[in-house]
Amino acid sequence: MRVLVIPLPYPTHLMAMVPLCWALRAHGHEVLVACPPEVLATAHAAGLTTVAVPSHGGPPDGAPLRFPLPAFGDRLGDAGRWLWRETATTVVRGSLNHLPHYLRLAEGWRPSLLLVDVCAVVGRVVGGLLDVPVALHRWGVDPTAGPFAERAHELLDPVCRARGIPGLPDPALVIDPCPPSLQAVDAPPGEPVRYVPYNGGGAVPDWVAPPASTRRICVCMGRMVLDATGPDPLRRAVAAACALPDVEVVVAVSGAHRRWLDDLPANAVVAESVPLHLFLDTCALVVCAGGSGTAFTATRLGVPQLVLPQYFDQFDYARNLAAAGAGLCLPDERAQSDHRLLTDSIAALLDDTGFASAAVKLADEMASMPPPTDLARTLASRAA
Known part of the structure; x- marks a missing residue:
């Protein structure tokens, strides 16, 4: 089996996928990461093979945000709904600009499966156009079922219809490393997988043993x-x-x-x-x-x-x-x-x-x- 991994350009999100990539390699499957420059070092440090894709770009210019932003925790409120829709707009448009690049890559490498970050929705478009199954990988708690998903469909359904498929395809399955006790209440059920901590490589520090009295x-x-x-x-x-x-x-x-x-x-x-x-x-x-x-x-x-x-x-x-x-x-x-x-x-x-x-x-x-x-x-x- 050939697995093409499509992450977001965030190192932590790719790190959440690394243990599964290792497991796939241990089972004899080929794994290739479609790698924007922001996560190239993370992928190589994990021993993964990569192929370059363009940077998705940063957030749009505008007034600086003041943190924290508690409205993100209230997707039913007006402010929270707006924030999640804007997040979807930024993520989708950033990756959609490079849809032709992803398509050429997948057509040339001919994967059996796409392993896609749950927010990297361009991977679902690629899977639908090439008739390749897509497994979405959550990085943890998944609050994207509400206004984020709604906005993603608004932006991508017309793109899909213009290319001959009825709309943004559903994934074959959703991989969920989050225990049910912590998962967002509106997150659709996923295929559970044990979270294996991976925070990069390094040496055990000499101070690792804690002082006895503190x-x-x-x-x-x-x-x-x-x-x-x-x-x-x-x-x-x-x-x-x-x-x-x-x-x-x-x-x-x-x-x-x-x-x-x-x-x-x-x-x-x-x-x-x-x-x-x-x-x-x-x-x-x-x-x-x-x-x-x-x-x-x-x-x-x-x-x-x-x-x-x-x-x-x-x-x-x-x-x-x-x-x-x-x-x-x-x-x-x-x-x-x-x-x-x-x-x-x-x-x-x-x-x-x-x-x-x-x-x-x-x-x-x-x-x-x-x-x-x-x-x-x-x-x-x-x-x-």
């Missing part, structure tokens, strides 16, 4: 989040965590954001570009934005979380995690800017063992899902 807190807001928000959410979270007694704070950042962490207190350690799965199980708590890479790695390892969501799916994730009892959510700018509230929330998560028990329960739910090796066999059967 509790370790990880602060990781995520590269994509910080690229959008600037340093304030990271600095506020680090200051609140470091203010507590008898804690060690590990601040996980990319090299690009290391410069924002001058004058850290003595109880802080910087983990620059260190894969989270190498040390996160030594932490009693993670403070994060709810981005899927950090959040799902913490969930898989049974670590409670304080979630400071900024955009997109992060509000759904934070709300559902709090409902499951495995963490707390501070959903808006007022709460996230309140140093006392941040510190009290971190202390509550550390001191109440109920959060840790609920986090372990979610980890067990994730562990009970079928591994990627099982799904590889399912995909081969569907493609045949």
Whole structure:
């Protein structure tokens, strides 16, 4: 079987697909990633074969956004509906510009299956035009069933009809690494697969064993989040965590954001570009934005979380995690800017063992899902 992978130009989204790509390769299938330049390094670091496709481009010019954007968590409200429709417009038009390129690539390589990011809807068009089955891969919580999907159909149904198919085709199946307890309530059922933490390659740091007399807190807001928000959410979270007694704070950042962490207190350690799965199980708590890479790695390892969501799916994730009892959510700018509230929330998560028990329960739910090796066999059967 030949599998053509079509990701969005976001490294975290491709990382969520890497374990399945490995499983497909281990079963003897060919895997090729149609790779925009934004994820080329991520694909190569994972040992995946790539073929270049053009960059999808960035967001449209306009007034800068003020984060966080809680309206993303309310798709039924006017503001949330507008945000999700605008997101779909940007994503669809960015990739649709390169539909001829994707078609030429697929026609030449002749895949048996397209493995497509759930938001990379151009892959569904390619599959429909070439009569190749499409498996959509969710990166985590999937809030795209409402206004995002509606807008995608508005933009792509006419394109499909003009090329001889009745509309945007449905996928053959949807792959879902999100445990049911955390999935968006309106997400259609998917084919479950166990989430396998992959945050890139790297060496185990020499400080990985936590000090015996302290509790370790990880602060990781995520590269994509910080690229959008600037340093304030990271600095506020680090200051609140470091203010507590008898804690060690590990601040996980990319090299690009290391410069924002001058004058850290003595109880802080910087983990620059260190894969989270190498040390996160030594932490009693993670403070994060709810981005899927950090959040799902913490969930898989049974670590409670304080979630400071900024955009997109992060509000759904934070709300559902709090409902499951495995963490707390501070959903808006007022709460996230309140140093006392941040510190009290971190202390509550550390001191109440109920959060840790609920986090372990979610980890067990994730562990009970079928591994990627099982799904590889399912995909081969569907493609045949």
